[in-house]
Amino acid sequence: MSDTAKRKPRSRANGEGTVYALPNGRHQAQAVVGWNGTKHVYKRRTFDTVKEARVWLVEVKAALTNGLCVPDDKRTVDSWLTDWLSTLPGKVSAGTVGAYEARARNYIKPHLGGISLRKLTPRRVSTWLADLSSAGLSPSTCQGAYSTLRRALTIAQQEGLLSRNVAAITDGPRTDGRTARWTTPDEVTALLRATRPPSQARRGRPPKSERLAVAVSILAGTGVRRGELLGLKWDDLELEADRPTVTIRRQVVRRPQAGLVLDETKTGKTRTLPLPAFVVDALRDHRRVQAAERLAVGPLWIDNDLVIATEDGQPVDPRNLSKALERLAKRAGIAHVNPHALRHGAVSLLLVQGVSLEIASEIAGHSSIRVTKDVYGHLLTEHLSVAADAFDRAFRPAAGDR
Numbered sequence: 001m002s003d004t005a006k007r008k009p010r011s012r013a014n015g016e017g018t019v020y021a022l023p024n025g026r027h028q029a030q031a032v033v034g035w036n037g038t039k040h041v042y043k044r045r046t047f048d049t050v051k052e053a054r055v056w057l058v059e060v061k062a063a064l065t066n067g068l069c070v071p072d073d074k075r076t077v078d079s080w081l082t083d084w085l086s087t088l089p090g091k092v093s094a095g096t097v098g099a100y101e102a103r104a105r106n107y108i109k110p111h112l113g114g115i116s117l118r119k120l121t122p123r124r125v126s127t128w129l130a131d132l133s134s135a136g137l138s139p140s141t142c143q144g145a146y147s148t149l150r151r152a153l154t155i156a157q158q159e160g161l162l163s164r165n166v167a168a169i170t171d172g173p174r175t176d177g178r179t180a181r182w183t184t185p186d187e188v189t190a191l192l193r194a195t196r197p198p199s200q201a202r203r204g205r206p207p208k209s210e211r212l213a214v215a216v217s218i219l220a221g222t223g224v225r226r227g228e229l230l231g232l233k234w235d236d237l238e239l240e241a242d243r244p245t246v247t248i249r250r251q252v253v254r255r256p257q258a259g260l261v262l263d264e265t266k267t268g269k270t271r272t273l274p275l276p277a278f279v280v281d282a283l284r285d286h287r288r289v290q291a292a293e294r295l296a297v298g299p300l301w302i303d304n305d306l307v308i309a310t311e312d313g314q315p316v317d318p319r320n321l322s323k324a325l326e327r328l329a330k331r332a333g334i335a336h337v338n339p340h341a342l343r344h345g346a347v348s349l350l351l352v353q354g355v356s357l358e359i360a361s362e363i364a365g366h367s368s369i370r371v372t373k374d375v376y377g378h379l380l381t382e383h384l385s386v387a388a389d390a391f392d393r394a395f396r397p398a399a400g401d402r
Contacts, residue, residue, distance in 0.1 A: 019054060019057070027047050027048070029044065029045050029057050030043070031043050031056075031060045033060065063160070075116065075117045075118070076117060077108070077116075077120060078114065080117050080152065080156055081109060084156070085104060093251075093253075093264050093266055095253050096266060107145035108148065108149055111128050111131060112124070112128055117156060117161060117162065120153075121166055122170045124166075125149070125166055125170040126171065133174070146173050150165065150167035153167050153168070154168070181338075181340075181344065182344030182348045187337070191216050191325075191337065192216055193332070194328055194329075195209045195216070196209065210285070210289045211316075214283060215229060215325075217279045219343055220342050220346055221279035222279065222363070223343050223364050224343065225265075225343060227252050227318055228248050228251045228365070231249070231315075232307040234305050234306075235305055236248070236249060237275075237283065239275070245275060248273065248365060249264075249265070249270045250262050251265055253318070254317065260315045267365060267367045269365070286307070293311065297311065297313075318339075347360055347363070348379060357369055357373060
């Protein structure tokens with residue numbers, strides 16, 4: 001038997017391949033991408049030129065060598081967004097899923113959906129952001145769409161579908177330079193006074209005003225979100241402890257077909273916060289008022305154990321709370337007050353008083369300290385001068401001795 005007859009077929013390594021000329025003048029690249037136990041598994045692509053085919057073979061080999069997925073130009077931004085969104089339920093709150101879906105549907109897919117995921121470029125992302133801005137969308141809307149795309153591409157990169165995240169290396173949307181509105185301690189005091197009209201000064205607050213008073217106190221004293229405030233239950237409170245606390249476990253959200261529902265927090269996490277004395281006093285007063293209100297309603301009361309509820313114990317619609325605060329602010333002579341302004345005021349006050357960014361982030365319930373820095377970083381910048389003054393006071397006497 002000759003040496004040629006004894007020779008065994010050469011085993012092909014993953015990524016190795018061949019380019020064939022087709023009768024129509026195009027070229028087909030064939031690469032080995034695996035082994036199914038009995039034979040090689042191939043991936044084939046057709047190109048106009050030999051050069052394109054060979055470049056693809058190099059990319060396939062590099063991807064397999066690095067444990068990445070085989071390059072697939074047929075996967076579009078649209079199809080990837082659909083696949084990614086389908087994995088989110090259970091990982092993030094339903095509200096976050098809904099926001100991602102709306103942004104993908106309204107702002108990303110119509111502009112970028114038909115582009116191959118691998119062929120999306122930083123320049124195309126920049127053009128897309130400029131188009132959104134030119135269409136009259138607000139900076140916050142553009143930022144939300146950009147953040148959603150960036151998150152989706154991050155996961156694609158983690159799964160080996162992309163070698164880089166083009167959104168992450170693209171400048172984000174321009175802001176309008178405005179900082180978020182937040183309330184000052186004087187404004188909070190004015191709001192609380194406005195919950196007790198002069199005609200009610202001796203008789204105490206009526207139930208609706210009492211709900212507003214405790215809502216303002218909790219928002220201003222803890223920095224919780226609007227939905228988290230409305231999702232609080234009495235069982236979440238430790239008012240009689242040496243250090244009273246509240247545990248944030250849920251939020252009230254409105255679903256398109258389900259109406260008002262109790263859902264997990266925005267980040268899917270719980271957190272326990274200390275309660276200032278003025279908030280504890282407001283809660284105790286509110287509990288007495290709610291108990292009397294419950295007796296007046298009788299069997300019509302629906303016991304959800306909610307701290308802030310309607311006249312019959314039902315959850316309060318977040319939009320109604322915002323409208324009530326707007327009316328209250330107008331009565332107090334203050335402009336543009338909403339639950340988020342009170343939340344911003346609480347977190348800003350913490351930072352101004354010297355509380356660390358890490359603690360403020362934890363109290364605010366942000367997903368990461370980066371979020372806190374992005375929103376409140378201007379306060380830190382403003383206080384850099386305080387640090388400089390401290391150094392000056394400490395070392396100027398010694399420097400003067402030179």
